[in-house]
Amino acid sequence: MTESLLIAMAQCNFLVGDIAGNCDLMLSEVDAARNRGVDLILFSELALTGYPPEDLLLRPSLQLRVETAIKRLAAASHDIAIVAGFPWREDERLYNCAGVWYQGESLGRYAKQCLPNYQVFDEKRYFSVGDQPLVVNIAGVHLGLTICEDIWYTGPAEQSVAAGAELILNLNASPFHLGKQTERLTVLREHIGRLGVPIVYVNQVGGQDELVFDGASFALDATGLCVAQLPEYQAATADVRFSASVLQAANAAPVVEAHEHELASLYNALVLGVRDYVNKNHFKGVILGLSGGIDSALTLAIAVDALGADRVQAVMMPFAYTSDMSKEDAAQQAQVMGVRYQSISIAPMYEQFMGALAQEFAGLPVDATEENLQSRCRGVLLMAISNKTGYMVLTTGNKSEMAVGYATLYGDMAGGYGALKDVYKTRVFALAQYRNSIGEGEVIPQRVIDRPPSAELAPDQVDEDSLPPYPVLDTILENYIEQDMSAEAIIASGFDRDDVMRVLRLVDVNEYKRRQAPVGVRVTRRGFGRDRRYPITSGWRAGI
Template structure:
């Protein structure tokens, strides 16, 4: 009896809806596995369709096309290793998230996902039916158990597979990133190896899809959580894992162990990956943004340069009479440091014309936010005109602190197709800027060095919509605001609990009111990469019309 089994693990980046492109990636992985003498190649959950497909999976023509694509793959990959690939399976009125196992030109088995996640960004119960727990599948000399993603986050599916004869566990995933997610995954998978006494292969996809970024980080564990292989975060990777039979069962032979970066680098990489894939997968080769001389637009410009290359980034300075020379100089310094194009379009003339046009209707009213927001909306109009003319997707640059409290102008500085820092609180923006200045990685397409001048990071934040304006005129200091926001949003704390942390009750109630009042703006805001377990959109779904306030 053969005492060795080679499994090729393909940590790859699918595109939702690109069935042929995803199939081509699968064929390439299978060919590499064949050339390496592998017995099987494994690809992630729902790989043939990309993930998440959301309601697209409920379109019968799409599901039929995806299933036919897998059946063609099976026929094309007949002479070589077995192929395991994720994709939908429709049977009668039922629709499943399945992992297809193809051997010798035919579909040998379909493993159906049993536990359907229905929390955070997941609502699979809306789309799929839950399958029964499948038994292991014999591939060459061993029996492979396949708990699909959520099936491995609890003990029942893995234990059932072990009890029915599985000798290794292969866990195909579409597990999106949030800060600290890797440690959570590892903890669950170690528990499965302790409970079952089996080796486990955790296979995750990489790449951006709308607001979600899949960070890979696949790994192989021997029983009792002993790490045998560690694949990198965010990079596509292909590794051949050799299993050897011992007296006490199958064991993975040790291999390379990638070193995982710290959370600042992970966040930055997620933003770069999210933007780069969003542009590539939606067909925008270039981007444009308003560069104000402030820290938010500066870090977005750096992310764009690293994702797409400085040659594919256009920055535009849009000064008014309230724009300081320091801001003009800072914007120029950022563009120069990144090596990207910088244009300047004054909004003073358009602002004067709009002000004159509205004067009869505004007569007798004191100037207020309405006049200030005209500037922001003129900037949005100008940037969208350039976007339309040159086919460059407009990036918006509001951080999570501003997005949370509505400190942004709808149809103005909120205009745009994607917001790379949407889930990054202001204080973390500062940290990310300093990290980027001090580090450069091979995956960055922008230049090395201090691309964001320290004075941009250190100066008091200002929207510059009136003379001597500062953000702290309207908001608590960001060091306090972000702690309050993290409590109210990320932890769903009560007002009383936040006050107990030492904050003034009137301040906390004001922030809470701003969060609820800004819901309608967030409903219309651009998507951005999810960096936390409580990002705006799918993680946090609140009503727009809501009169409740926490006054206990």
């Protein structure tokens, strides 16, 4: 006979590699859940190591550290069952596992069956494939375990139900990209429609290098109704009760299913990515070049929302081509947002460089070299202040620029982290408007959003002098980078042939720049990082 089971969904922000610290965090959640009368607490995939641990999994001492943490979890499992993810080595093979401990004993270990090996995932590099379900009995309830990718396929869930599972527990480390929550809900509801059993889905939350895990854990009953929903982008817990084959919320509070608002989700992902990168790597704060343009304006807003104004420094670095409007707008935003701000002209150092290079440049025409030199002067200033203060340089370049190489190595690309690295320019504009629509009101001057974008490296320069309009450029880029469309297919969809061929050539030949760019928040299906690995030296050129 099925008894009542109170289950805690623990959505935690773990630190990759900190096995002892992650175990401490889990034990704190266990104690709190036990005090609430919870029967079982569910953590996320590879909770002990954090996700993704990458080549830390190859370290010889990993198993010993994991075993030590598991003993602590088992010892804490009196009167409450603990379900958590961890790596486990057995017979010279490493598995991505979920374990169950209750009353001081291990009730079983499940090995993940579907190992993702695409986009940002490299699990086949490390793990062997499991092939058996695990169903455990806790207080008369038969629980089936699955891990993340397992739930995106039919086999593991069906195996679990065939083995007697009345309720499926799914442990996840599912990174965010636009549209991801809708995809999750759709897939799980398809399983429920076919199998007729509820699913409790627990995801980790937090930033890990370029990845952002949005949390948004949830529980669906046997009809597919969402009975519990945890918030996005913050650590949280929620309790659900399974009784007489019915899964329901443990309190009377109304449940609002998470439906992704694109700009809100995107903005919050950027904020969390910046916050956790800075804090987990123990930087005092960030410094950035505030140019009076929209990219640096949005980056400043993200930085302040992530860290607080007292940990953000902005520097205007004007030159002969910097407009008064840019100077005024930068100063205004810095004042509104309450950050430390100063203006340091690059003119003296630029002239010194040009004087030193006069013989080398003699008889040669002015070209992009002089523009790049301006950018590199700014990079030197920011890096010097960073070294002196311990504030990390936050770069301001967007995905459109990174794609076509409109960025300067050792200039505006110099820094530790890129807030907008995976954000197309058209979304930069939309995010700036969004940020002005929330909170305390306008923090980015409206004319920064309205004016034509310009690097201000030459007289009367605007970006569209050398690039298609951003709505056109970004659509071409998205089709090529994220959809893998050929040049001919993009042209056939209605774009000018010359524009397409020029843009795609720029993408292909600038891989060497992107490889040297700082890591940055990934928010699309394919960012410039873990999930797009093209050779630098290559004869490939865009075509059919």
